[in-house]
Amino acid sequence: MIRLPVLVERSIADSEVARTEVAEAFKAEVLSHAAEMGSHLSCRKGCSNCCYHPVLMTLLEGLTLYKWLHENGLWTNALKETLKKTARKTHNLPFEVWSLGLIPCPLLDDNGLCKAYEARPFSCRITYSTGDPKNCHPHSLGPGMFPKSAAFEKLTAAETPILRRHHLVHFRLPLAASVLYGELIAQGGLDLDDCQTALWKAPDGI
Amino acid sequence: MESDPKCLVCGRGTPRNDSRIIVLTTEEKATIANPLDEYVYCKPCWNVLSDPNSGPALISGIAQHHLRRLGVLNAEELAQRFRSALTSRAIRRS
Numbered sequence A: 001m002i003r004l005p006v007l008v009e010r011s012i013a014d015s016e017v018a019r020t021e022v023a024e025a026f027k028a029e030v031l032s033h034a035a036e037m038g039s040h041l042s043c044r045k046g047c048s049n050c051c052y053h054p055v056l057m058t059l060l061e062g063l064t065l066y067k068w069l070h071e072n073g074l075w076t077n078a079l080k081e082t083l084k085k086t087a088r089k090t091h092n093l094p095f096e097v098w099s100l101g102l103i104p105c106p107l108l109d110d111n112g113l114c115k116a117y118e119a120r121p122f123s124c125r126i127t128y129s130t131g132d133p134k135n136c137h138p139h140s141l142g143p144g145m146f147p148k149s150a151a152f153e154k155l156t157a158a159e160t161p162i163l164r165r166h167h168l169v170h171f172r173l174p175l176a177a178s179v180l181y182g183e184l185i186a187q188g189g190l191d192l193d194d195c196q197t198a199l200w201k202a203p204d205g206i
Numbered sequence B: 001m002e003s004d005p006k007c008l009v010c011g012r013g014t015p016r017n018d019s020r021i022i023v024l025t026t027e028e029k030a031t032i033a034n035p036l037d038e039y040v041y042c043k044p045c046w047n048v049l050s051d052p053n054s055g056p057a058l059i060s061g062i063a064q065h066h067l068r069r070l071g072v073l074n075a076e077e078l079a080q081r082f083r084s085a086l087t088s089r090a091i092r093r094s
Helices: A006-037 A059-071 A077-090 A095-100 A149-164 A175-186 B026-030 B043-049 B054-069 B075-093
Strands: B019-022 B039-042
Touching: A006 A059, A006 A149, A059 A149, A059 A175, A077 A175, A077 B043, A095 B043, A095 B054, B019 B043, B039 B043, B043 B054, B054 B075
Parallel strands: none
Antiparallel strands: B019 B039
16 A cells, blocks of 8 residues: 555545546536437447557646556556556657557557556546547547547646645646656655656656 | 758657668669658657557558548558558568
8 A cells, every 4th residue: 555645645536536527527428419419439348449549647647547556466567667668659759640650558458458447547538439439540530539628628627726736737748657757756756746847857767 | 050850750840969860872762752861850759660560550550641631442451551561571670
C-alpha cells in the first residue's frame, strides 16, 4: 500500500471524482445521441483500434494509475521498461505521427485487452464509437470515434483548481510519462508541490 | 541568420544539430523522382521512423491516406502490402 501525504491523497480522490462525474455525464450524452440517431455503441471487448491513439493525462491521473497498477501487482520491471520506451518515443511527438505510427498503448496486452481496464484513463473512458469500429483505426479516414473535446473542457475546469493546490498549471502529459512521474512521486523521488519544472524536461529523468 | 530547416514529416522547424539529416548518394538519387539535396527529420519523428514497427506503420499510413484521396478503392490492401514489405526489410536490417 502506497502512503502519500494526506493533502495529496485528497487531491487524488477529488480528481478521480471529477473524472468519474464527467465521464458518466458524457456517456449518458453519447447514449442519448445514439438513441436519437437510431444507432448503438459498437465498442466491443477485444477491439483495440482506439488503443493506438494518443492518450494524455495530468500528473494526478498518472499518480492514480500508478497506484492502481502497484496495488494490483501489475507494476513489473517489464511494464516499467515498456512505459520508458513509449515515453521516449512519444515525447514531443505530434499527435498525427503518434497515431499513424501505430504506437500501441503500453497497457495494451497481447490479446487486445487493457491491463488496467478498471482504472483506465479518462480519455479512454470517454471513447465511444457508434459506427463501424474499423473507422476508429488511426489509418482509417472514416468518422471514427464520438468527439470528446467537450468532456475534456469540463474536466479541465474541474481539475484546474485541484492542480493549483499543488502549484501545478493544467498540463497533460503522454500516458507513459505521466505514470512514470507518478511512480517517482509515490516513491518520494519527486515532490508533487515542486515538480512543475521537471515536467517540461525531456523524459530522460524518469 | 539562417532559419531552422523543417522536418519532412511534421513540418516543424528543427535545429540542424538536433535533427537527423540524410543525404542520398548519386546512385540513390537516380532511383527517385525529384530528389532533394537532403532529407531532414526532427528527433521525435525520427524516433518513430527508425523503429522497425512504427516506421513502416507511419509510412504505410501516410501512403494509405494519399491513395484514398486519389480515389484508389483498394488503398487499405495496398498499404497493408506496402507495410509488410517495409517491415520485413526493416527487420532484416535491424
